[in-house]
Structure formats: C-alpha cells, structure tokens
Amino acid sequence: MPTPRDTRLAMMFLRSGRLRLALVVVALALGVAAVCAVDVLNRAVLRAFVEVVDAMAGRAALQVSAGGAGLFREGLVHRVARAPGVAAALPVMSATTFAVGGAEPLTVYGVDLLSDQPGRAWGAKLPRLSAEEQRSGTPEPRAVLLPRALAARRGLVPGDALELETPTGRHRYRVRDVVELEGMSRSVGDDLVIMHLADAQQDFGSVRLVNRGDVVLEADADVERARAAIAALLPPGIQVTTPLQRRMDLHRVMRSLQVILWGVAVVAVLLSALVAFDAIATHFEAQAWQAGVLRAVGLRTAVVWRELLKQAAVLGGAAVALGVPAGVALGWALVPLVAVTAAVNYKITAPPAAASLSPWSLLIAACVGLAAALLAAALPAWRAARVSIAATVGLRGREAQAAHERVAWLPRALVVAGAIGAAWAGGRSAAAGLVATGLVLAATALAARPLLAALVLPLQRLLDRVTGPAAPFACAGIAQGLRRTALAVAVLAVGVASVIWMRTVSVSFERSLVHALGGSLRADLIVASTRVVSGWVPAPVSADVLDEVRGVAGVAHVAGNRLADWTFRGAAVAVNAFDPAYFQADAFEKPPLLGARAPDAWARVGRGKAVVVSTSFLLNFGVAVGDRIELETPRGPLALPIAGATLAFVSPGGTIEMSRELYERHWRDPLVNRVWVRTAPGAALPAVREAIAARVGHSHGLRAASAGDMREHLVAQARRAFAPLVVIEGVLLVVALLSVGDTLAASVLRRLREIGTLRALGVRRGPVVRIVLVEALVIGALGLALGAAAGVLLGGLWIHRTLPHLLGWLLAFHFPWARGVVVLLATALVCLVAAILPARRAARLEPAMALRYE
C-alpha cells in the first residue's frame, strides 16, 4: 500500500491539464505570497518603529517628558535625580534636524558634556573635554560629536564643519570628535549628533528648558517604586514612563496598520482558495471516471480520496515554492512604502526599516499554502471518490449527469448571520471588522448558486427577446452545470468585491482629505520648512520668522501655526494652534464648523477662551460641543469649553484647535511649523512668493507654497499611503479573471458533443457561438453585480465602522466610478475572449468529429 508520503501516483495523474493546474498553483501562490509579504512587512515596520522608541531612551529605565512637543524646566530633572532609587538623571534636549544638502533626518541629543552622566545613562564612552573647557565650565560652542558610522558616510573627520538646519536658522558646527557608540548604536542608531545641552537649547528649543530627562536607576532599585517616587515630584502635565510602556503605546498604534495589512492578506487568501477550489474541482471532475476506475479495480473510497488529496498537496507544495520567494520579494519591496504610510498616518518619523527573514514567516506562509490547497481539494476529491462506479466507468470521460442537489440553506444562513453580527461588532474592534470582511466575502461566494438558480428561468425569458434561440440553450447549459457555473460567478464576484472595496476605501480617504484640506488651507501662501520631521509635518522654526515674513512687501496678514502631538485622557491627540490674528481677522477663512456650535466660536478660540475640536475627537472621547475638556499641560491643567467641531486629519485620535498664544504660554513652546500669509490687494502672488523665499528661504530652509500646492502635496502623500493597494487590486482581479476564463473554456470543451449535435441537426456556426457568448455574459454580468454589491457593502462597513475605530478618521463614502468602469470593461473583455475563441474553434469542427469527442 503506498505510504501517505508516496506521491508517485499523484504525479502521474497531474501530467494532464497543465494549464489549469498552473492556474491552481498561481492562485495558491498568491495567497502564500500575501501572507508572507504581510508578515515580513509587519515585523520589519514594527521593529523599525520600536527601535525609534528605544532610540529615544537608550538604556534609561525611565523617561521624564511633557508629551511630544512640550518643554519643561531643566531643574526638574535635577530634582528627579534626588529621588530614591535613582542613580542618575540626564536632562536632554532632543530634536530632529537635517544637514544642509542632506535628505535623511538626524537626531540631535543635547546633553551636559561637562558631566559624566551621559556616559552613565547611555553606557557609552564619550571623549573627555579639554582641560581648558573643564576649567572654564563652558564647552566649545557648537562643537558636536558624531558616531563613527555617520562620520564615515559623510566623509567627516574631527575638525570638519557640519551645517545643520535648525528652527533658528542654519548654523555651522565643528566636528569635535568621532565616537564609538558600541551597544548604544543598536538602539539609538547612527544618525545622531551629540552636542552640549546649552547649544541645543539655544538652537532648537529655549534656554533652560528641555524636552526629556533620561533616568537610570540603581542596580537594586524597584522600577515601579522608583517610578511612583518620581511621579510624586512632577507637576501636572509632566509624566514619567518606562520604555516598555512606550513600546506598548507604539504597539497599539502599529496594531491598526497591522490589522489593515492582515485584512488585505485575508482577502488574498480567500480569493486564492476560491480560485483553487474552482480549478481543482474542474480538474477532479475531469478525472471522475478515473476515480471510478480506481474504485472498480478495488481501491477503497478513503484511499481514492487520499490519492486525490495528494495531488492537491503536490500543487500546494509548488505554490509554496513559488509564493514564498515572491512574498518575501514583495514584502522587501514594500517595506519602504509601508514605513512611509505608517509615518504619514501616525505622524512619526519614518525610520530606515530593513526587512529580514524570519523562519516563522516562512512556516506560516507554507502552512497557509498547503492548508488552502488541501481545503480547496477536500470536497471535490470526496465527491470524485464517491462517484457511482457503474455510472462513471461507462462514460469514459464524459461528464455524468449530476444528481440534483438542493441548495444547502443552513450553512448559508449561518454565514450571513455571522457576517451581520461581525459587521455590527466591527465598530467596536478591529478583529470583528476583519471577521466581518471575511464572512461578507464568504457569503458573496455562497450566494452565487441560489441567485443563479433563481435567475436562470427569468433570464431565459428576458434573453429570448434579445438573443433569439441561443437563450434557451445557454440557460440550459447553465442549469445543467449549475454548481460549476455558480463557482465561476462566485470567484468573479469575490475578485470584483475585493477591488471595489479597496478602491472605495482609498478614494473615500482621498476625497475626504481633499474636502477637509479645502476647508482648512485657506490662505494665499503657506510658508513652511522644506523638511518634514514626522510623517508630513514640516520641521518647526522659530516664531521670529513671522516678523521676517511680515516685513516682506506685498504681505498684508501673517499668522503662525504650530502642530504638536499631545495626549488627552491617555490617548494621542494633536494640537493645532494658530495666532489670534488667524481667528479674529477676516483675512483668513476658517474651516466650516459642523453641527452644533457656540456663538462666535472662532473668536472665542482666538481669545483663548475655548477650543474647536475635530469630529474624530468627539467620536473617540465621547464628548460634545459645549462640554469642557481639561488638558494636562507643562504649566498645569488647562480647562476649556468646546465651541465647535470641524473635519480635520491632523491626528487619528483627534485634533484640538486653539490660540497659539495660549499654547505657547502653557506648553512653553515658541516654535511654529507653518506661517499663513494673506497678500495685499493688488499684490502679485508670484512676486510675493519670491520675496519671501529671498528673505527666509536660505537662512531658515523655508519655502512659500500656494494653498493649492500644499493641498496637492498632502493629497499626493495620501495617495502614496494607498499605493500598495493598487498593485494588490490588480493582482486579485487578474487571478479572478483568469479563473473565470479557464472555467468558460472548459465549459466549451465539455459541451463539444452537444455542439456537434446542434451542427449535425443544421444549426449554423453563428448561433452556436452566440450560445456560448450568452452563457459567458450571464456569468460576467451576475459576477459583476454580486461583486459590486458586496464591494459597496464592504466599503461602507470599513468607512463607517472599522476605519473610525482603527484609525480614528471619519470619512465620507465615495464610490470609485472610474475603477468600477475599468473592472466592468475588463470583465466583459475576458468573458468574451475566454468564450469566443474556443466557441469559434468548436463551431468550426466537423460535426462528426465533435460528436465523437469524449
């Protein structure tokens, strides 16, 4: 008896139907590649972003900070150093900068180079200062330390100059020394510039203020007890966190992205399993008489089933061999793109994420490929193994008349009920949204057969008027092979649904963003840094720039804008602060307020008496217009009423719009990210733009863009974020259409004797071809209709329930008409080509030959 591993018989059976089997392998490989690519992406991107978090603290057990952008007094860190269990506390001024002429961001660490604390906190050996510097207590100004790797990359040696772009303008620094960071470089990275704290405060922040304190505990200190002791010393708005906590926060943020990626992988696996099921079922049905012979000669049913499953295992193995390298390559290619997507969406700096291979990635993908192949083959193999021997051996390759099978309503009802339940729960958890997506696609596939069974007769009557006598033959062909035809409709419907779903999400996001930007970017010019520090946010600059811009001829009104990440009730939000002039002057149009609003809402915000929040803020925190919210700031609690709500995409958690005067007072942050400019009546916009560039462009690395340019830039960023989906949609649609094409071609071959009979009885070639075309178009039309309905349903589910939960964005639903037309035309073309070519060939055969076909 052949052992389970003996695949010789399976290999011999697989010598036939190579094109169809190639389709099975390609379809399964698609699912394997998707799983592999997503696993590679998730590991690479998460690891890269976690390294960013680790980079911010090095070996420090705890970190004191005022949220993202807040500054606090340096003396507070010295107070923390005296807390029980603390070995050292290091005041740090960290910032992101760019070298002039460089493209990659650099991290600046400003620390007290006069003390040994940096070395103790980071476990790194930093060069000692000169005796003169030690004696005077003042290190050489604007002298920096660079990691060896960075210096080598830039060809810098001690004594060379390094010009950096800072909020206060471009400054030249001298390379004091090149350092070996050793273990620290693993967590901090090599794109680091270390300077004296006072220099960093002067060039990147404010004197005597820092934005973080790194705390090193004594060897036997209890972390939680020390954390509590430090927290007791801190004023409201300043927090002490552990790296683990920060990592967990980031994990939560990254989880949304990972869920979306896994959602795409689930769809790819479902579609690939469906295509494989269709093709394998066709392959086994063609082999049914051979299964009958196996049984007639004396093989048991279970043995025949096992031998057929071995064929599926061989195909699955081939799919894994093809899909794993393809998935790894795809994952590697997409890592930079997904890293940018995450950075754009979560407003963090995109780290240089590097893909690496994990044995788990390979194992998971291999298991998915084999499992999909075996599951796809299990039912068709069982059917083939249980055929009536007497009925099939006599047919010798001709299809046995399938016994009428009733539609199984119970499993269909259960899937639909599950989909409805999961969709309802989709607003509460990402996992439910994913489950709902899978169930909706499964329900779409299962709906094909009852729909077809219900529509065959009405279709025949309808088509009779259009196509003449071809309709009854076409519909009879559909009814005769109902299960197989329904499978083709199901595959097409799932493919179309996936494409429509993904495109709806991306188009809705883009249009909602454009709509929101149209409301918020209302100025003649917007001046901002050419550098982006986190996602899409321009690098901050000193507010002194406002006076410079105000002095340019042709400029009538100027308002500064600060974008800062903060927390509210423990969740990440953004503060979008504008100068009072923005709110009070009529020069700048404000974005429209949605729903309820206080009288003079914007004026009150400008006076620092209220805030306006985004609609996502209202949703995420369960507050309403009129409620008071209390923000923990570095200066203490700040309570303000909500005067109105607007559509904003600054932060997934929600955006708080307030007066920059108020913000600066409470957060001690004097920087701005953008400068809103209104030109004087009659002033030529291009001339003003050039004048601004001449005044502040070179010195501060700024540029002036029109609101339209800025809108296009942000929309382009959003399009980049969804770019990977375009590739995936294309692949899914091609695989689905290939499967439908294969089914149609097989259908013509199966009916060759019928075609021969028609021709022998006097039917011309034209009507014969028309019969096949009608059947193909019915499949195409039903698949399109079912798929479009499911795609719209899925798009609505994700826009209105899942995405708000996952990302915090509230989007408006927009149907992708352009893509819908492309899908419609592609489907019609494939159905026509897949049917017409074999149909014409069959119609041209001599009737006698066609009648002899087995």
Place this chain on the structure above:
Amino acid sequence: MSAITLDRVGKRYGAGAAAVTALDDVTLDIDAGDFVAIVGPSGSGKSTLLNLVAGIDTASAGRVHVLGHDLGALADDARSDLRLRELGFVFQTFNLFPTFTAEENVAWPRRFRGDSWHEARRRAADALAAIGLDASARGRVPAELSGGEQQRVAIARALVNEPRLLLADEPTGNLDSETTATILELFARLHVEQALTVLLVTHNPAAAAHAGRQVTLRDGRVAADVRGDARARGARS
C-alpha cells in the same frame, strides 16, 4: 465449487412509475473454472449483471455470492478489497489512464497490494509479456497504442493481481474483427493457463462461441442457459 451464485436477483433503477427494471428474478450458478458468456440484445441487463457480480452496483432484490462472499452483507470497503484481490475487470472502453504509460497502467494495482514500485513494475512487465504486448510499447501512453494494444494492456491490468475471477464487459466492442479474434483467443488461453473463472458479456455470437457456457438474457431475465456440449449438439442439429 460455485464461484458465482445469483439467487433471485433483481435490479431496478428509479422509483414509482418511472422505475426501470434492468434485472428481474435472475438465478444463476457459475462454477469455478467456467468460461461463461452472457449474451442478449441491448438493454437486456448484461452489463448490469456484470456490475452486480463485481460489486460495483448493489442488487435491489435477491442475493449475490461471489467466491464465497455474500456481497449484500459486505461493507463498501470489503467489496473494494474483494475486487482488488480476487477479481479482474476488463472494460469495453479500456479505461486506461491517458497520462500513464502502458506499464504504469498495469503496475499501479500491485502498488495497492503492497508491492514497492520497483516490484510492481516488474510484475507489470511480466503481465504485459504474458498477454503478448511488444516490449517497445510498454513505455507508450494509450494515445500511442492501437485499440488492440490498449485492450491487451487493460487485460494485463485485470490480471496483474492474479485474480480468481475475470469479468469482461464487451471487451471487443470497440475493436475490428481481426483484433477481436486475437483478444478472444487470448481470453481462452488465459482461462486454461491460469485456471481463471471468466464471465464475458458480449452481444457478438462469435465471441460467445469461445465460452463453454452461454447464458442468454432478455428483458432482464434468463432466457436460455446452454452448456458447451448442448450448444455443440444444437449447432450440429
């Protein structure tokens, strides 16, 4: 000793008014070592009778005993085992696997008897040689063989497991007269050399003449049952 016993066997397809009676109250006893031809016009129930004896169909009434086993009492797996070990089946349309070579078509049943592939192929080669297929044809697929060669391969497949009972359903139905004669002589030789019990379904009188006993079916019933001597007496008279 009886190899096959049919006791008031009936077979109906369908139900109610649309039911079709393929066999009706057939009683038949075939001894071990007999060569029996089942003849009759189309639709008389010949193939149905053969399928019941092979256990690939089940009787609606009566009992079928084959080589001491009551097929009605056997489970599906047990009937499969009986076919694999004790019966050989030759089909009218050969039913060779199109992607297997001639040797592979004959070897695979041995594999399921427990032989290694090497041993299975060796036995297949022996079986093909015994039925007179040229060695050069062993590596060809069925599409590259003549009808007669394909039927020889099918016979070799039926015999490779050394059955006690050989069932053949119109084995010469798709062959020309010259090849038919050759195949029938082969059946006769194997019947003698391997002491096989042979049940041959045919509508060809010339084929039936090779058998020592001829059972005629008409409308699902045994219309005549003539042994060799009686047939010869009938022919002379």
